[in-house]
Amino acid sequence: MSKMVKLTIDGKEVQVPEGTNIIDAAELAGIHIPNLCYLKGMKGIGACRLCLVEVEGAKAPVIACNIKVKEGMQVTTKTEKINEARKFVIDLILSMHPLDCMTCTKAGVCRLQQYAYDFEIKESSFTRKKFGYPTDEANPFIKRDPDYCILCGRCVRVCKEQGTNVLEFMGRGIGAKITTANDKPLQESECTFCGSCVDACPVNALLEADRWRKGREWEYEKVNSVCLLCGNGCDITVSTKDGKVQKINSAQAEGSAEKYICAYGRFGFDCIEADTRLTTPMKKVNGELKETTWKDALETVAEKLKEAGKDTGFISTAGIQNEDALTLKKLAKDVVKTNNYDTTMSLYADADCLKNSQSADIDKADLIVLVGLNPSQWKRVLPQLDASVRKRVERGAKLIVINSSETKIAEVAAVTLTGDEISSLKALAKAAIEKGLKADKKLESAVSDASVSEDVEKAAALFAEAKSPVIFTSPSLFEAASNISLIKGSVVAVPAESNAKGIALMGLTTEGKTYKEMVSGGLKVLYAVGEVPVNKRPDVDFLIVQNSHLTELAKQADVVLPSAVFLESAGTIIDYMGRLKYLPEAIEPQGEAKSHKDIFIQLAKVMGGSIKRPTETEVKKAAKVKVKPSLKPFEKKEGLDVSPDEIIESVNASVINGSRLLWLKEAEKAAV
Secondary structure (H helix, E strand, O other), rough: OEEEEEEOOOOOOEEEEOOEEHHHHHHHHOOOOOOOOOOEEEOOOOOOOEEEEEEEEOOEEEEOOOOOOOOOOOOOOOOOOHHHHHHHHHHHOOOOOOOOOOOOOOOOOOOHHHHHHHOOOOOOOHHHOOOOOOOOOOOOEEEEEEEHHHOOOOOHHHHOOOOOOOEEEEOOOOHOOOOOHOOOEEEEEEEEOOOHHHHHOOOEEEEEEOOOOOOOHHEEEEEEEOOOOOOOOOOOEEEOOEEEEEEEEOOOOOOOOOOOOOHHHHHHHHHHOOOOOOOOOOEEEEEEEOOOOOOHHHHHHHHHHHHHHEEEEEEOOOOOHHHHHHHHHHHHHHHOOOEEEEHHHHHHHHHHHHOOOOOOOHHHEEEEEEEEOOOOOOEOHHHHHHHHHHHHHHHOOOEEEEEOOHHHHHHHHHEEEEOHHHHHHHHHHHHHHHOOOOHHHHHHHHOOOOOOOHHHHHHHHHHHHHOEEEEEEOHHHHHHHHHHOOOEEEEEEEEOOHHHHHOOOOOOOOOOOOHHHHHHHOOOEEEEEEOOOOOOOOOOOOEEEOOOOHHHHHOOOEEEEEEEHHHHEEEEOOOOOOOEEEOOOOOOOOOOOOOHHHHHHHHHHHOOOOEEEEEEEEHHHHHHOOOOOOOOOOOOOOOOOOOOOHHHHHHHHHHHHHHOOHHHHHHHHHHO
16 A cells, blocks of 8 residues: 655645656545646656646745645645736747637637636737648548647557657747657558547547538537447547537547547448448348338247247357346346357457456556457557557566567567467476465476476566556466466456356357357258447348348348447446446337337237346346465467457448447558
């Protein structure tokens, strides 16, 4: 636990953790110190000079963003001298800034506007300057307008810390601007269009490209939710107006650099109203899908399920909500009376691995070990993990990469162990034990024959020195990697889909035929839920597809049931860190679409059964799994041979093809 420090700010006694800067200490006391360049979580740079405060005993005002608190410190944040200095800074910035607040999209959330109001500045007292820089708006995601830029550097620092390194200062003095290498448009740079710069920008210099006349900030209804498009399960804030999603941002506190979402999560909401969106049930008539009623569709499906009984199979993605999973299992077992139900999770993980996966806080880790994982912001494979690891390394943590293949994340690693992952894990355990770390005798015996190289010695030294190591591993290597955590640290299995851990805990894992067996055919009825990675109709008598978009598989179905997208359905997931996360219904479902669980409940009723809507208590009860770490075999799980990018690309096909993200995919292909 951090040592606490007592100080006084504006006459108010405050107690904060040692190492806290004055800005954050003041915020904890409910006192806001004006600032434009500071981002919570990052080291202060004192560029804007707005956060000047007086400290008793100091000869001159100090910069609050990079001065750490001390025991007994007396801080004054508002004096006539300080206010005059701040007013001067705002006055100077306004002389180089467009004053079109009446029509500016950022009005209401612009920090410069707020401070101008606070200091009663209507017009700058300095000679106005206009640089006339061209705007960068050739891409459908982010608009860059340098004329609005106040050179706070937030975007540059965020971009650098997460490892994308696209934005940089160019020029000096008042003629400086922030741009890309060689002043190229974003789409000709290495930009991943994650939009972290948009969240960081305090003014209108960086903005979502499609925001113009889509509503002012105070008109939006905002709800915190979770993105379900990959295994990261990132926290998001959804802004809606007139029943439509207008924008999505990372769910971070204003002025924070802690959160990240990728281009898919930020801009993929266009797919909600795509041409391929399913809003009405469909039924095959004379070889062609025709729109029908819910009554007809459910009665047709119910009849076929009753006839098939045990010869029915249910397959689903692992990105559905916990409540959907519980309801689907009840429908299969209790109503249809079949044990053939499984999800895409079984392609890359087993249930026990995800159940036994531990929780950890990457923001407190001083050592990160990546085992068999290749997260990438550029390929959007677990991009948030990639960004988080790079941030931690930038802030002083060490990284060890253990992988038999080359990985881009290795460029920031202190040590990279190539070759067979199992051999590397055994060698690391042996070297750590030889350095005096305590281990079970069984573990010592299991690694006694390992060969320790110079790189393994370096990795073991880092592991021995670490106070809070965290091991992130691919599910197929979880058992072997978990043996390292018996010595020290936590081990976390990272799946490809957002609710894979929740699926495992809810028990939607097969007791009959596996996912692979079911898609191979041989069943009378196959019921596919969500964006499963199957394009060709399996050899079954009757195919039911329940999805939000008309996919290639849906086109071949006998009945298609339109489901809501995750932003249209309330429920929960459990992310790979073991956190229960809540998703509200941000907007109502399009047309006649319904949530997965509602479809299952109504279908059960038509079949003469009864399924109750799962409660939060039921979800929490299912999620309670006590893990007792024990020695596992040093081997890779066989049969888990599907890479995360294959799964992510497949389950997001409709999102990509039904939104502006298709532009990004085509641009990336053209670049290659």
